[in-house]
Amino acid sequence: MQARGTPPASGEYDTRGDLRKIAGILVALALFIVVLYGYIIPLQGGLISSTAIRAGDLAGAQPRFQEQMPIQEVDLGASGRSIFIAFVMLTHILFANLHLGGAWVLLSLVILYLVSREERYSRLGKSVALFNVILFSAGATFAATGVLFFIALYPAFATQAFHIYWWPLLVEAILFGVEIFFVYTLWFTWARVGAAWHVLLAIGYPVSIFFQTLAIDTLVSGMLTPGAKTITWGAPGLLGMPWTEYLLWWFNATLWPLQFHRVAAATSFFGFLLAFLAMLHFHDRTDPPSRRYWDWVGSFGILWGLASLIVQPLLGLWYMYSIFTHQNQAFTNIMTGPRAWEMLMMVGLLSLLIVTVSVYFIERRERLLVRLERHGIRNLFRAFAVVAGAAGLVLVQPAWLGGIMQFDPGAWSNPLGLMYYKHIALLVLITIGAAIIGIDLLVLRGRRDEEWGNLSRASRMAALIAGVLGSWIVIVMGYVRESARSPWLFYKIVPVPGGQTYPTPVPAYQIFALWLIILALVFAVFWFTSRVTSYHPEREEEV
Amino acid sequence: MNRRRDRALTYIMWVAIAVYIGIAIYVFWHFGFTKLPPPI
Numbered sequence: 001m002q003a004r005g006t007p008p009a010s011g012e013y014d015t016r017g018d019l020r021k022i023a024g025i026l027v028a029l030a031l032f033i034v035v036l037y038g039y040i041i042p043l044q045g046g047l048i049s050s051t052a053i054r055a056g057d058l059a060g061a062q063p064r065f066q067e068q069m070p071i072q073e074v075d076l077g078a079s080g081r082s083i084f085i086a087f088v089m090l091t092h093i094l095f096a097n098l099h100l101g102g103a104w105v106l107l108s109l110v111i112l113y114l115v116s117r118e119e120r121y122s123r124l125g126k127s128v129a130l131f132n133v134i135l136f137s138a139g140a141t142f143a144a145t146g147v148l149f150f151i152a153l154y155p156a157f158a159t160q161a162f163h164i165y166w167w168p169l170l171v172e173a174i175l176f177g178v179e180i181f182f183v184y185t186l187w188f189t190w191a192r193v194g195a196a197w198h199v200l201l202a203i204g205y206p207v208s209i210f211f212q213t214l215a216i217d218t219l220v221s222g223m224l225t226p227g228a229k230t231i232t233w234g235a236p237g238l239l240g241m242p243w244t245e246y247l248l249w250w251f252n253a254t255l256w257p258l259q260f261h262r263v264a265a266a267t268s269f270f271g272f273l274l275a276f277l278a279m280l281h282f283h284d285r286t287d288p289p290s291r292r293y294w295d296w297v298g299s300f301g302i303l304w305g306l307a308s309l310i311v312q313p314l315l316g317l318w319y320m321y322s323i324f325t326h327q328n329q330a331f332t333n334i335m336t337g338p339r340a341w342e343m344l345m346m347v348g349l350l351s352l353l354i355v356t357v358s359v360y361f362i363e364r365r366e367r368l369l370v371r372l373e374r375h376g377i378r379n380l381f382r383a384f385a386v387v388a389g390a391a392g393l394v395l396v397q398p399a400w401l402g403g404i405m406q407f408d409p410g411a412w413s414n415p416l417g418l419m420y421y422k423h424i425a426l427l428v429l430i431t432i433g434a435a436i437i438g439i440d441l442l443v444l445r446g447r448r449d450e451e452w453g454n455l456s457r458a459s460r461m462a463a464l465i466a467g468v469l470g471s472w473i474v475i476v477m478g479y480v481r482e483s484a485r486s487p488w489l490f491y492k493i494v495p496v497p498g499g500q501t502y503p504t505p506v507p508a509y510q511i512f513a514l515w516l517i518i519l520a521l522v523f524a525v526f527w528f529t530s531r532v533t534s535y536h537p538e539r540e541e542e543v
Numbered sequence: 544m545n546r547r548r549d550r551a552l553t554y555i556m557w558v559a560i561a562v563y564i565g566i567a568i569y570v571f572w573h574f575g576f577t578k579l580p581p582p583i
Contacts, residue, residue, distance in 0.1 A: 310567075313567075314566070314567055314570045314571075317570060317571065317574045317575055318570070318574065320574075320579070321574045321578060321579060324578075324579060419575070419579070420576065423571050423575040423576060426571070427567060427568060427571055430564065430567045431564050431567075434560045434563055434564055435560075437560065438556070438557060438560045441556070442553045442556055442557060445553075
């Protein structure tokens with residue numbers, strides 16, 4: 001339930017909070033981007049394309065996998081085709097993640113409601129279901145557009161890929177229908193069917209999207225770690241090559257780590273997005289019940305985001321290890337080569353996310369902790385923010401400067417950029433995240449309900465920043481995987497057509513502009529959709 | 544009874560968090576420190 005009674009008058013608490021902490025986060029983010037783009041990327045060869053660096057390898061590609069059709073340009077320069085694909089697929093990822101991550105959050109809301117019978121779980125669950133029903137078509141549209149772009153811009157690759165992955169992609173296509181059936185029925189029958197049906201629909205939704213993602217991940221992972229050294233076709237029939245060979249392509253070396261990492265990343269993204277939208281609704285609404293409700297939603301979203309965030313470094317390590325053992329050159333591209341800056345970008349955003357979440361909890365629980373005289377916890381939250389900041393400084397250290405590869409002659413090795421230190425820093429961030437969840441959920445549980453609605457501007461801004469960073473990191477991850485593979489479409493089998501005239505991956509400055517455009521676009525769509533799909537407490541009788 | 548159950552649940556969740564941190568340390572040790580190439 002929302003806190004009962006009227007909230008305290010605004011004069012009883014500081015409605016601004018400590019905005020210096022927010023300014024600090026934004027300055028740290030700006031400085032990080034400036035140093036990364038102005039200093040680290042140029043000095044690590046990040047502005048040189050993989051097509052140029054791996055030119056020798058490209059010469060070894062079999063002629064039958066070279067493009068036979070004329071290159072279709074799109075009037076956006078040499079990287080135009082890659083930009084088109086990056087735009088459509090990264091945008092698709094953000095819409096698709098609403099389901100891949102949101103479905104688990106929705107299931108949790110259904111279970112929490114059935115166990116506790118607290119109205120807020122039902123209200124939020126119904127809002128999430130409608131939000132995902134409406135935005136389903138946006139995700140599907142971008143997916144279909146992506147397929148069109150692949151066929152038109154990379155026909156040689158598309159011919160091979162859609163042939164090898166015909167069966168998984170057919171399963172994926174069918175699951176589009178299953179997925180929308182579950183989520184639409186769940187929303188439409190909300191509170192009209194029994195608990196067992198509710199649970200069945202709420203379980204069917206995440207399970208169907210899990211397997212749909214698994215189906216598309218067979219292709220996505222297979223492009224980085226193909227199931228064979230070349231593509232060999234057999235006779236016409238239901239199977240174009242022996243069954244055992246298909247299995248090697250579909251269930252390739254990086255399928256499972258990619259799949260589980262994606263689920264965790266999508267859930268984290270959805271949690272932070274929920275917090276972001278809740279903060280906008282909080283600002284938008286003036287009635288106390290709504291403000292208490294959206295304050296609670298923000299906290300609920302942040303906890304989901306944080307819990308899924310601290311799982312990702314472990315899954316990421318498993319993923320990196322799989323790439324290291326099965327596609328070593330791609331591993332060197334992104335860890336000790338010209339694309340290493342992308343990993344720095346990712347861990348930089350991860351560190352800032354943990355710092356931002358710490359600041360959210362410092363600010364959000366300040367009043368409660370003072371009242372309960374839990375000064376130890378207050379100090380602990382502050383210490384978490386400082387230690388997370390220090391861990392972040394370790395993580396964003398470049399391992400070397402002055403060479404394309406870490407071991408190039410003349411490259412300067414940074415003693416602070418040792419991977420050992422970074423592993424420890426990641427462990428520190430994981431521990432901080434787990435401790436914050438424990439304290440907020442277990443120590444303050446029950447006492448938090450007295451405070452909903454007293455949200456300071458600083459905590460609101462921290463949640464908004466977490467929402468943006470939580471989405472940004474997802475599209476950075478997508479870019480890292482794609483550029484690890486450059487200049488190949490199927491690694492060391494099918495090259496990106498066009499050779500040196502059309503270098504890949506998308507250059508650092510262009511992808512940065514693209515990230516900002518995509519984030520602005522999807523957040524506008526999310527907010528306008530959320531305005532019509534959210535059920536507010538005061539309007540209960542209308543819906 | 545309810546309070547007892549609450550307390551038990553709280554302890555269980557703390558133990559779960561501690562176990563998770565333990566797993567994280569093991570995974571980082573197993574993959575990060577011993578199996579991935581030694582840095583620099």
